[in-house]
Amino acid sequence: MGAATVTQVPYRSYALPVHADGLPLVVEPHDDRDPDRLAAWLRANPDWVAAALVEHGALLFRGFAVADARTFESVARAIDDDLKNDYLGTSPRNALTDHVFTASELPSYYPIPQHCEMTFVARPPRRLFFCCLVEPASGSGETPLADFRKVLRDLHPSLVRRFERHGLRIVRNYSGPDGGRRFDLWRLKRWDEMFRTTDRATVEARCREEGFEPTWTAAGGLRLVSSQPVTRTRPETGEPVWHNHSTTFHLSQAEGEYRRIYRMRPTLRHFLLWRLAGVLERLQRRRPVDELAMQCTRADGGEIPREDMEVVREAVWRHMVVFPWRRGDVLAIDNYAVAHGRLPYHGPREIAVCWA
Numbered sequence: 001m002g003a004a005t006v007t008q009v010p011y012r013s014y015a016l017p018v019h020a021d022g023l024p025l026v027v028e029p030h031d032d033r034d035p036d037r038l039a040a041w042l043r044a045n046p047d048w049v050a051a052a053l054v055e056h057g058a059l060l061f062r063g064f065a066v067a068d069a070r071t072f073e074s075v076a077r078a079i080d081d082d083l084k085n086d087y088l089g090t091s092p093r094n095a096l097t098d099h100v101f102t103a104s105e106l107p108s109y110y111p112i113p114q115h116c117e118m119t120f121v122a123r124p125p126r127r128l129f130f131c132c133l134v135e136p137a138s139g140s141g142e143t144p145l146a147d148f149r150k151v152l153r154d155l156h157p158s159l160v161r162r163f164e165r166h167g168l169r170i171v172r173n174y175s176g177p178d179g180g181r182r183f184d185l186w187r188l189k190r191w192d193e194m195f196r197t198t199d200r201a202t203v204e205a206r207c208r209e210e211g212f213e214p215t216w217t218a219a220g221g222l223r224l225v226s227s228q229p230v231t232r233t234r235p236e237t238g239e240p241v242w243h244n245h246s247t248t249f250h251l252s253q254a255e256g257e258y259r260r261i262y263r264m265r266p267t268l269r270h271f272l273l274w275r276l277a278g279v280l281e282r283l284q285r286r287r288p289v290d291e292l293a294m295q296c297t298r299a300d301g302g303e304i305p306r307e308d309m310e311v312v313r314e315a316v317w318r319h320m321v322v323f324p325w326r327r328g329d330v331l332a333i334d335n336y337a338v339a340h341g342r343l344p345y346h347g348p349r350e351i352a353v354c355w356a
């Protein structure tokens with residue numbers, strides 16, 4: 001952001017000191033913490049917001065008195081009023097307003113790998129917003145960011161070509177309205193919750209719109225199979241972006257994430273979780289691919305080599321920006337440039353999400 005532009009902002013704006021490339025750009029009040037005035041200023045300055053998002057990929061509004069989901073929604077709407085509320089991913093979420101949800105109800109010890117939001121739907125969100133309503137304990141529960149344009153540039157062209165040549169196939173198995181009949185450690189949430197209907201014809205029509213191939217299982221669950229691109233182009237700049245969910249859905253993801261989390265935060269808990277993830281992965285590999293809760297393979301169902309996934313994960317982690325949440329933080333992300341994830345935490349934490 002050039003100095004001339006920054007001086008037009010009635011707030012302090014600066015890049016986090018540890019990240020010279022300015023991800024995210026932090027915007028703080030000098031003294032006026034009123035979120036309504038922040039929203040009014042954002043509405044009055046859409047060009048500044050758009051340019052800052054294009055340049056930085058993410059904006060962190062810190063120090064404003066954003067204390068609840070409704071206030072968060074009004075700040076998000078000041079940036080993009082076209083909020084959506086159909087979430088077709090795998091995280092269990094609770095609604096806080098019509099358009100604001102808890103970010104993920106997955107267990108706190110579980111890491112969420114870096115991903116751009118819903119890259120597997122026909123039209124992934126353009127912008128994503130998070131808000132910290134309850135600050136997690138220090139040194140845990142961050143929502144790290146990673147510039148997936150840089151990740152793509154870091155990957156050897158031959159590896160990217162290999163991904164593109166073989167294609168991607170995603171399998172997700174959602175449980176049925178009865179929540180699944182038997183104990184299953186990997187069970188995904190219920191399909192009727194995700195589609196907000198129990199009417200199978202409505203679900204099938206929605207699946208057709210998104211390019212998901214639905215199969216109803218004998219146990220009342222729903223299997224979704226879909227393909228997706230490896231990269232997409234950022235509309236404003238034409239830059240190519242790594243834009244797929246392979247690292248999130250591949251069977252090796254939990255072991256790969258925990259190993260790196262242990263490297264970053266070497267605690268006994270992280271060591272044990274890392275080793276347990278390896279054991280559970282081997283157990284899962286005994287099941288047919290289409291019965292796994294989630295898996296990403298090549299288009300023909302063949303395994304994406306673990307070594308390739310490791311190369312991608314290394315590139316992602318090299319570009320990962322980790323910063324602590326502060327209560328009231330609002331994070332605006334360009335979903336066609338910057339990915340997000342979640343580090344494990346303990347104790348209370350509430351992060352809300354909405355998207356446009």
Ligand SMILES: [Fe+2]
Nearest residue numbers: 115116117340
């Ligand atoms: Fe997400």
